[in-house]
Amino acid sequence: MSVNPDLQGRVFPPVAPYLVGREKVREFARAVFATSPLHSDPTAARAAGYADVVAPTTFPVVIQEHTLQQLLAEPGSGIDFARVVHGDQRFTYTRPIVAGDELTAILTVASVKTLGGHSMVTAESAMVDSAGEHVVTAISTLVVRGDE
Amino acid sequence: MTAELAVGEVVAEAVFALSRDSLVRYAGASGDFNPIHYRDDIAISVGLPGVLAHGMLTMGLAVQPVVDWIGDPGKVVDYQVRFTRPVLVPADGSVDVRVVAKVGQLDSEADVARIDLTVTISDPVTGAATTVLGKAQARVSLA
Numbered sequence: 001m002s003v004n005p006d007l008q009g010r011v012f013p014p015v016a017p018y019l020v021g022r023e024k025v026r027e028f029a030r031a032v033f034a035t036s037p038l039h040s041d042p043t044a045a046r047a048a049g050y051a052d053v054v055a056p057t058t059f060p061v062v063i064q065e066h067t068l069q070q071l072l073a074e075p076g077s078g079i080d081f082a083r084v085v086h087g088d089q090r091f092t093y094t095r096p097i098v099a100g101d102e103l104t105a106i107l108t109v110a111s112v113k114t115l116g117g118h119s120m121v122t123a124e125s126a127m128v129d130s131a132g133e134h135v136v137t138a139i140s141t142l143v144v145r146g147d148e
Numbered sequence: 149m150t151a152e153l154a155v156g157e158v159v160a161e162a163v164f165a166l167s168r169d170s171l172v173r174y175a176g177a178s179g180d181f182n183p184i185h186y187r188d189d190i191a192i193s194v195g196l197p198g199v200l201a202h203g204m205l206t207m208g209l210a211v212q213p214v215v216d217w218i219g220d221p222g223k224v225v226d227y228q229v230r231f232t233r234p235v236l237v238p239a240d241g242s243v244d245v246r247v248v249a250k251v252g253q254l255d256s257e258a259d260v261a262r263i264d265l266t267v268t269i270s271d272p273v274t275g276a277a278t279t280v281l282g283k284a285q286a287r288v289s290l291a
Contacts, residue, residue: 024177031177032208033164036221048220057215057224057286058208065179082194086203088230088283096222139228 003078003119003144005112007071012107015066017130022099024062025055032056045098052099060091060103060127064138067107067125079121079144087120088141094134103127103135110139117146153251153261153290160213160249166201166235167242174205188239201235201243206280210247210267214286217249223289225260230282235269243269245280252285259291 022042029039034056037044045053072081097103110122125138153159171185180202183190191199207229215221237243245267252264265284268277 028177031170031174032205032212034208034212034215034221036215036219038221048222050222054221056208056221057211057227058204061204061208062178086231088228089204089207090228091226093225 002114002146003112003121004076005114007074007077007109007121008112010109012067012070014104014106015063015070017102017104018063018066020055020059020097020099020101020103022053025053025059025099028059028062029056032058042099050096050098055097055099057091058089059097060125060136060138061089063103063105063127064125064140067105068123068140068142070107071109071121071123078119079142083145085143085145086140087143088139090139091136092139093136097135101135102130104130105138119144119146153254155251155254157251158248159251159263160217160247162213162216162247164209164212164245164247165242166205166237166245168199168237168239170242171199171201171205171237174202174208178202178204180204196234198236199239201237201245203231206231206235206245206267207284209245210265210281210284211286213247213249214263214265214288218288218290224286225289226287227285229265229267229284231280232282233278233280235280245269246277249286259289261288261290262286263288 026040038054105125105127108124110124113120121142123140248266253262263286267281
């Protein structure tokens with residue numbers, strides 16, 4: 001089964017707001033070998049002009065994951081999770097994420113392409129803060145291997 | 149600040165030793181508990197040569213030399229990679245992931261530098277370097 005081309009352009013309902021916690025930022029920073037004090041020390045972060053500790057660049061993947069679950073759970077998507085390979089990833093920021101942010105993510109399927117039996121699905125998860133202002137968009141290209 | 153930089157200039161370099169501990173730590177922090185990142189039997193059953201690092205872990209650490217160079221993680225305004233080769237992580241010991249960060253492009257009007265990352269692992273036997281991320285680029289605000 002190949003990926004349903006009708007998914008292209010589909011906008012999913014927003015996922016439940018994600019509250020960025022200071023300890024989660026610290027935990028994630030340790031996991032990606034991020035040693036900047038701005039990830040762990042609120043005093044250092046405030047001195048640099050931030051309200052609280054700053055999340056590492058790839059932190060939005062934690063929130064994006066919740067949106068991708070919607071896509072994988074979609075009946076009739078034709079996306080078999082066992083055949084999915086992560087092709088590309090991008091994060092485009094309007095402003096950094098800091099602890100205390102409450103982010104709401106909305107998934108849009110930007111494109112579905114078929115290339116030599118494989119499908120490429122580009123999923124964009126746009127995240128806005130509690131004021132509705134854009135913070136970051138996480139863009140994933142998933143390669144779904146065709147039947148062998 | 150763009151005037152102080154030259155295209156091609158290496159701004160940062162680092163080596164990260166990835167072990168199974170690193171993978172378990174990342175699984176917990178990120179919520180990605182796909183067992184191919186910690187169980188050899190499952191990795192092999194789906195046709196992989198062994199346990200692989202999460203691509204997002206490799207992406208996450210590869211930008212750190214850039215963050216340390218610029219001194220503020222909030223200055224990284226855009227970051228993208230292509231996952232080209234898996235990073236096999238042995239059950240004992242570790243694999244070294246080497247990152248070289250070079251100025252790829254300078255936009256003096258926007259005061260943004262594109263930093264291109266070369267991310268490689270070395271073959272434990274031959275020592276030959278393999279690139280694991282393609283088109284790895286971080287856009288950094290210099291303002």
